[in-house]
Amino acid sequence: MSISASTASQPLGLAALEERLRDDLLTLGWxxxxxxPxxxxxxxxxxxxxxxxxGQxxxxxxxxxKQVGITPVLLDKxxxxxxxxxxxxxRMETLRSPKELTGPAMGIASLTFRAWFIAQFGLQAWTALDKIPRLQWMDYLRWYRRVTQADVRNSHEVLAVRPQADGVVEVDVRADGQVQTWQTRRLVLATGRDGLGGAQLPAFLQGVDRKFWAHSxxxxxYATLAGKHVGVVGAGASAMDSAATALExxxxxxxxxxxxxELPRINKSKGSGVPGLTHGQYLLADEWKWRIRHYINAQQVPPPHGSTLRVSRHANAHFNFGCAVQSVEQAGDKLHVSTPGGVFVLDFLIVSTGFAIDWSLRPEFADIAPHVKLWNTRFTPEAGDEDAELSASPxxxxxxxxxxxxPGQQPGLNHIHCFCYPAALSHGTVSGDIPAISDGARKLAQGLASLFYRDDIAQHFAQLQSYAEPELDGTEWTPANPAERVQALSQSHRI
Structure with missing residues (x-):
């Protein structure tokens, strides 16, 4: 469907887009x-x-x-x-990712954010749009869930995960005040950036009353910060967004x-966004996997241009460089934050120190945590290339x-699949970030389909043998009499 000039002034509306999507899915057999079985x-x-x-x-x-004939159940607390x-x-105003990225659309044009946006606001508004507003992306995901008919069970909290030797994974789930054990042949953890841990808290916060600080x-x-002198530790995207929210x-x-x-200026991770790495990270030698991910980590991703301006436009925002926090002490209702640049007296501290893989923060995974093989047992980097995040990665x-x-200590562990950020060292950033989320989802879905067929091969072969749907019913032809045909052909040749 082409987009005409009239589309820009008179958007088609979501109903028309959804009809187009239904036809696309029908055409694609989806x-x-x-x-x-x-x-x-x-x-x-x-x-x-x-x-x-x-989530996405x-x-x-x-x-x-669903493209490969499997309908999963999604549990979300x-x-x-x-x-x-x-x-x-x-807390960002807009996404960092360029608006043109198709994200979870799975290659279907009518399922993209672009199609969703233009259907409501028109082509001119799309052309004028710089970056995708954060809450608008959430609205798009809500629409995505509805039109794809994802089977999501909300307010379902996973309490425990127990793989069994027979290939079934038991999952204890709390919902409506009751705990029940669900069973599944394959369990996927799509648990996000902090999927195997949580907020990384620096040692200088030990002993500091929780009412004086927060993680980003x-x-x-943030309205509780009105009138207060606030410190923000860090200078990445979440630090800028937290600082801006406090100022606002x-x-x-x-x-x-x-x-x-000084702030890093170049987002090195963009330099790795090519199809060869998207599809080929797993095939690289360990040295190259580590080298690429460690280089990006060490260089650090700069905060977005817009997020930085969102802070710096305030006269009461102060960028203090070379001020690594050395210690934090309570003094009455104030915090004394010591840095190489001096002691900052503050009312509240926000630490934007990222996330850590820390199984102790995820009690639901306590049964599997001791048995998961980590990269620190697989690979030893050269001196100077140590990286705590990578070492702790599964x-x-x-x-x-x-x-x-x-091997042999927890049979069935390989029936649990880690489709969240900690998979980055093994597989690249295909299990959470917008640019390649469809690639990662497709890879895992097709792989799971192949595993199910392999595991059930005897039943599928028996089904093949018993398959009896006729292509022909015997009325499509009239049998000839071979003797008569032979005689007829002989006579025709003598003539």
Whole structure:
């Protein structure tokens, strides 16, 4: 469907787009016909795939699985329409990613953010748009969930995960005040940036009363910072967004406490965004996997241009470089924050120190944590290239599956697939970030389909043998009499 000039002034509306999407999906044969045999265990149904998390990664995977005839169940502890960080802990005004990226659209034009936006606001508005507003991206994901008919169970909190030797993973789930054990043949963790841990908290916060500080990923009412002198530790995107939010909520001042002498200027990760790496990270030698990811980590990603201006436009914002925090002490209702540049007396401190892989922060994974093989047992970097994040990353198999640290200690562990940020060292950034989320979802979905067929090969072969749907019913031809035909042909040749 071409977009005419009239489309810009008179948007078609979501109803028209959804009709177009329905036709696209019908044309593409999406969803595919179900083909996996149903199973029960202990007289209870066994799901084919359960996905923990219904953010953009979980939704993309749901759509990719439907393309290969598998319908997963997505469990999310958040209430309806509040999945992921976009409407809760994220504070950026716009996304960093260019608006043209297709994200979770799975190659379907009518499922893209662009199509969704133009259907409502027109082509001229799209052309004028610089970056995608954060809350508008959340609205798009809500629409995506609805039109793809993802089977999401909200307010379902996973309490425990237990792989079994027979290939079933037991999942304890709390919902409506009750705890039940679900069963699935494959479990996928689509749990986001902090998928195997949580906020990384620096040692200088030990002993500091929690009422005086927060991590940038915490849910918090920034209006409580009005009139206060606030410090923000860090200078990445979330630090800028937290600082700007505090300033916009009438903080008396915000001091950015930046370890580096200046902000990084170049986003090195953009230089790696080529199809060869997107599809080929897993095939690289360990040395190259480590070298690429460590280089990007060490160079650090600069804060977005707009996020930085959002802070610097305030006269009461102060960028303090070379001010790594050395210690924090309480003095009455104030914090004394010591840095090489001096002691900052502040009312409140926001630490934007990222996330760590820390299994102790995810009690639901306590049963598997001791058995997961990590990169620190697989690879030893050269001196100077050490990287705590990479060392703690899980050493995943070709389909994002966990592997046993000691073979045989936890059978069935490889039926759990890590489709969240900690998969980056093994597979690249295809399991969470917008640019390649469809590629990662498609890779995992197709791989899971192949595993199901392999595991059920005897049943599929028996089904092949018993397949008896006729192509012909015998009325399509009239049998000839061979003797008569031979005689007729002989006579015709003599003539």
């Amino acid at each position: 969803p595919a016909k179900a083909w996996i 149903s199973f029960t265990r202990n007289n209870q149904p066994v799901h084919d795939v359960i996905v923990i998390g219904a 990664a979980g939704l993309a995977l749901s759509m990719a699985l 958040s209430p309806l329409d509040m999945e992921g960080p976009w409407a809760t802990t994220a 990923s915490d849910e918090m009412d 909520n009438a903080a008396a001042s915000v001091d950015m406490l930046v370890r580096r002498k 050493d995943l198999g070709p389909l994002f599956e966990f592997q046993e640290n000691t």
